[in-house]
Amino acid sequence: MSVFSLRDIRKSFAGNAILKGVSLEAEAGEFIALVGPSGCGKSTLLRIVAGLDHADSGEIRIGDREMSQLTAADRNIAMVFQSYALYPHLTAGQNIAVPLAMRKLTGMQRLPVIGALLPGQRQICADIQRQVRAMAVSLKIDHLLDRKPGQMSGGQRQRVALARAMVRNPSVFLMDEPLSNLDANLRVHARGEIVDLHRRAGVPTLYVTHDQSEALSMADRVAVMIRGNLLQLAAPQTIYDDPSHIEVARFIGQPRINLLPSKKDAHGVVQFGALRLTSLPEALGETGVTLGVRPEFVRLRTEGQGALAARVERLEFLGSEVIVFAKLAGIGETMLAKVTPGEARGLVAGQAIGLDMDPAHVMLFAEDGRRLPAAPVSAVLRETTRG
Amino acid sequence: MTQTLTLGRLFRLSLLSLGALMFLAPYIFMISTAGKDQSEIFSASLSLIPQHFAYVANFTKALTRVSMQNLLLNGVIVCGLILVLQVVVAVPCAYALAKLKFGAARFMMALVMLGLLVPIHATALPLYVAFDKLSLLNSYTALVAPFSISVFGIFLFLQFFRAMPDDLIHAARLDGMSEAGIVARVIVPNAWPAVTAFAIFSVVAHWNDLFWPLIVVTNQSYATPPLGLLFFRAAEAGDDYGALMAATLIITLPLVIAFLLAQKRFVEGITMTGLKG
Amino acid sequence: MADIALPFSAVDTAGRREARTAWLLASPAILLMLLFIVLPTIAVIVLGFTDFELGYGSFRFVGLENYAELISDRTFRRSLWNTTVYTAIVTPVSIVLGLGIALLIESEPRGRDFFRTVYFLPVASLLVAMATVWQYLFHPGIGPLNTFLALFGIPGPNWLGASSTVIYGLSIIGIWQSVGFNMVLFLAGLTAIPRELYSAAEVDGVKSSIDRFRLVTWPMLGPTTLFVTTISVINSVKVFETVKTLTEGGPNKASEVLLWTIYQEGFIFLRVGYASAMTVVFLAILVVLMVLQYRFLDRRVHYT
Numbered sequence: 001m002s003v004f005s006l007r008d009i010r011k012s013f014a015g016n017a018i019l020k021g022v023s024l025e026a027e028a029g030e031f032i033a034l035v036g037p038s039g040c041g042k043s044t045l046l047r048i049v050a051g052l053d054h055a056d057s058g059e060i061r062i063g064d065r066e067m068s069q070l071t072a073a074d075r076n077i078a079m080v081f082q083s084y085a086l087y088p089h090l091t092a093g094q095n096i097a098v099p100l101a102m103r104k105l106t107g108m109q110r111l112p113v114i115g116a117l118l119p120g121q122r123q124i125c126a127d128i129q130r131q132v133r134a135m136a137v138s139l140k141i142d143h144l145l146d147r148k149p150g151q152m153s154g155g156q157r158q159r160v161a162l163a164r165a166m167v168r169n170p171s172v173f174l175m176d177e178p179l180s181n182l183d184a185n186l187r188v189h190a191r192g193e194i195v196d197l198h199r200r201a202g203v204p205t206l207y208v209t210h211d212q213s214e215a216l217s218m219a220d221r222v223a224v225m226i227r228g229n230l231l232q233l234a235a236p237q238t239i240y241d242d243p244s245h246i247e248v249a250r251f252i253g254q255p256r257i258n259l260l261p262s263k264k265d266a267h268g269v270v271q272f273g274a275l276r277l278t279s280l281p282e283a284l285g286e287t288g289v290t291l292g293v294r295p296e297f298v299r300l301r302t303e304g305q306g307a308l309a310a311r312v313e314r315l316e317f318l319g320s321e322v323i324v325f326a327k328l329a330g331i332g333e334t335m336l337a338k339v340t341p342g343e344a345r346g347l348v349a350g351q352a353i354g355l356d357m358d359p360a361h362v363m364l365f366a367e368d369g370r371r372l373p374a375a376p377v378s379a380v381l382r383e384t385t386r387g
Numbered sequence: 388m389t390q391t392l393t394l395g396r397l398f399r400l401s402l403l404s405l406g407a408l409m410f411l412a413p414y415i416f417m418i419s420t421a422g423k424d425q426s427e428i429f430s431a432s433l434s435l436i437p438q439h440f441a442y443v444a445n446f447t448k449a450l451t452r453v454s455m456q457n458l459l460l461n462g463v464i465v466c467g468l469i470l471v472l473q474v475v476v477a478v479p480c481a482y483a484l485a486k487l488k489f490g491a492a493r494f495m496m497a498l499v500m501l502g503l504l505v506p507i508h509a510t511a512l513p514l515y516v517a518f519d520k521l522s523l524l525n526s527y528t529a530l531v532a533p534f535s536i537s538v539f540g541i542f543l544f545l546q547f548f549r550a551m552p553d554d555l556i557h558a559a560r561l562d563g564m565s566e567a568g569i570v571a572r573v574i575v576p577n578a579w580p581a582v583t584a585f586a587i588f589s590v591v592a593h594w595n596d597l598f599w600p601l602i603v604v605t606n607q608s609y610a611t612p613p614l615g616l617l618f619f620r621a622a623e624a625g626d627d628y629g630a631l632m633a634a635t636l637i638i639t640l641p642l643v644i645a646f647l648l649a650q651k652r653f654v655e656g657i658t659m660t661g662l663k664g
Numbered sequence: 665m666a667d668i669a670l671p672f673s674a675v676d677t678a679g680r681r682e683a684r685t686a687w688l689l690a691s692p693a694i695l696l697m698l699l700f701i702v703l704p705t706i707a708v709i710v711l712g713f714t715d716f717e718l719g720y721g722s723f724r725f726v727g728l729e730n731y732a733e734l735i736s737d738r739t740f741r742r743s744l745w746n747t748t749v750y751t752a753i754v755t756p757v758s759i760v761l762g763l764g765i766a767l768l769i770e771s772e773p774r775g776r777d778f779f780r781t782v783y784f785l786p787v788a789s790l791l792v793a794m795a796t797v798w799q800y801l802f803h804p805g806i807g808p809l810n811t812f813l814a815l816f817g818i819p820g821p822n823w824l825g826a827s828s829t830v831i832y833g834l835s836i837i838g839i840w841q842s843v844g845f846n847m848v849l850f851l852a853g854l855t856a857i858p859r860e861l862y863s864a865a866e867v868d869g870v871k872s873s874i875d876r877f878r879l880v881t882w883p884m885l886g887p888t889t890l891f892v893t894t895i896s897v898i899n900s901v902k903v904f905e906t907v908k909t910l911t912e913g914g915p916n917k918a919s920e921v922l923l924w925t926i927y928q929e930g931f932i933f934l935r936v937g938y939a940s941a942m943t944v945v946f947l948a949i950l951v952v953l954m955v956l957q958y959r960f961l962d963r964r965v966h967y968t
Contacts, residue, residue: 047863050863050867051866051867052863052866052867071866071871072863072866072867073866073867073868073869073870073871077867078867079863079864079867081860081863081864082860083858083860085858085860085861085863085864086864087861087864087879087880087883088883088884089883089884089886098865098868098869098879099867099868099869102868102869102870102875103869107872107874107875110875164868396772399768399771399772400772400774400775402768403765403768403769403772403775403779406765406783407778407779407782407783410782410783410785410786410840410843410844411782411785412801412808413786413794413797413798413801413840414785414797416797416800416801416808417797417800420800428806429805429806430806431805431806431807431808431811432811433808433811433812433815475692476692476693476696477693479689479690479692479693480689480690480692480693480694482689483685483686483687483689483690484690487682487683487685487686487689488679488682488683488686489682489683489686489687489690490683491687491690491694492686495690495694498694498697498701498702499697501701501702502697502701504947504950504951504954505701505705505947506902506950508902508904508923508926508943508946509704509705509708509943509946509947509950510700510701510704510705510708511930511943512704512707512708512711512930512936512939512940512943513703513704513707513708513711513940514700514704515930515931516718516936519718532700533700535696535700536693536696536697536699536700536701538697538701541693566681566682566685567685570689591788594790595790595791595792595905597791597792597904597905597908597909598904598905598923598927601908601927602927602931612790612792612793613790613791613792613793613905616790616792616793616796617792617908617909620796620909628800628803628806631796631800632796632797632800635790635793635794635796635797638790638793639789639790639793639794642788642789642790643785643788643789646784646785646788647781650777650780650781650784653784653788654780654784654848658848658849658851658852
């Protein structure tokens, strides 16, 4: 039973379609990372789920309830913003208390002096204080409760924002690039903290980021959005190894995947250098295709050997590995190969080399971007001859 | 965002419109009364369209009683001179305070802060006595000189220059520009937004100023617009409100037109000072 | 690698050249400041201790006699009182109205420029001229205001001609003239509030606009409000144009205000020494007001 689902969400703004029919279903306690380049609509989608913006059409369900007509305040979702959006004039403790105060105290009870005189108000306030303190202790910020945001570091502010979001047990957690304002080394540490928190809270989380490595490392499933379309929703390994669309393959993976234009002949066979693939059972017919292979599956060979001839353009030394930029002879495309320092020893710019692609890891994409099945020709021939 | 006319929006719009009407009332009545003849004015009717159009008569009276073009000319000369002097004095000084290191910087900052507290009204008496002794009353000098230093201007430009990146100046120095060259060719062109904002402030403030011109000018030929209007009122024996409204209309028009044309700049100027303040 | 030591004198000369340029650039300003601000201020303070009258040759130092006279001077005391009443009316009303109008304009996307222009127009108009128009509006017999009130059977008072109402009449003009300025400042402050705070408030459960105002808008407007208040108070204390144009302190000193009294004593009666003492009091009031506001409120409104 999906605990939170989006169905065919569409949104246009000033004639431009920002969201073109996005659907998504999350299981209980799942951490879904929504990732994509800037402008793909992921933040808009998040705001629509939160209730801060309204979709033009489509359904939002949390549990069993349809949410589209409810305001943000009524949806029992919590959100952590990119800038944390902490109230600067309130202490950390007061910040964390706000969502509780808004829900448990009436307008009259919230008045500064008069409210304290109303019956029952003091009891509710004491309850709120207890909850705030408990949350602060679990996030290890109880020593900061009396400080204002301006007196805290970025990491501390982030934890206060998390506390404020978690304190009222929401049914969905939304996070809008909460780590992008942190220093790089702090970011890695904070990733672990958020994943840990999520596991403890057990609340389904929708986490927006433009950093694909962040998405891959943190999520149970990754949703890749490009230009308003949700292209693929799958586990991180699947997204990486088995992208359903060329845009997904292009966006995910560091360094970027190698994409080489090629053609599929009438028999469904693709030839690239000395490499032959068949795209059966895909339809026969001559079309253009794109070959995709990740740098770690490109092998270096000496000059004259290997399926492709190339010339080294430059080398990037990354410590544990080396990225070789090589320009293919004839085609002019640059291919990236990820190799060990040992394999790259002795290579210099301008050197002629050979390249091989591991046929089991070559992907084929149709002209419209769709992923095509691909198998090395010899394997298929063996199958058909066995017939 | 759907532009539905909810009850809330209707309420807000009608509140704003009612308020706008009340705020515009003086202008509406000014224009309307400037065209009425004496008898209609004294009948105290609330109708806005004059029964007999007396615009020509009233305006003629207004224009002949006081030399309008002289007033406007004086206004332009005085405000123009003041502005030019203020900018020429304040910009280099603000640049020095913001970007250069020199010993008396602290002392200067204290002077600037002090100056902000002291309006012309406080220094008027001794200045008047001094100008009187020097026989400089009733002259452009007396009208312009005390305002040639604008502490507010120094303050505004100082904030602006502080926000300018130092690298711009370092690059100019590396290119071999002299200090004077830097001021003229790097600072001044980049200071333009602040200068326009300040210009609006200065012109409006000094065009409107009554206190100082009232003190130093008794000769009509040196009257600035506010003073000229006072003279007109004094010369206007009796209650010829028609001519009076016509006169106010003529005198108010220049600044109002300038404002309507340059609205954005006005608002930007005040916003800039507000955000810095 | 060769050891390069910069000769000390080279660095020194650069620094001295910079300092010289700075002096050159700042000297006109320093000179004018001394001439037109510092010197006259000192002169005013000194003159306050004399019985100098313009036209009389000699004068002598009279110590605190002027100030003693001020305390018992009924006109001056009336003047202080009137100025206080005027400020106490104009400042809060023009701030509240300015904020209210800014909030209304900010929340209403349509017609923003139009309304902003209309409300700001009085600020950009010649005050002496508009005061004259108000005089017509306030006229007890033929003025539109009283004629309008008469339609409802309300007998309009003699706004500017009766000592009981003249301060209120002047206050109305003062408010009308300053609301637009405050509004623009508040608009600037409102646009500077980060939108994400409002989003966070919505998610936290804030629904009514009053709650939104209390939690986000008002606290974030702190610095702007402080600035607006300071400017408004100072401008109110400096009221002069309307009094000179319309009432000249009357009737019966009911609209006698500080600057008017100083003007009368110093430039009409030419009792410069006495008027200087008044000016010192005036200046002291301004300084105290400014310092008080910044000392006590500045820290409370800046959260970083």
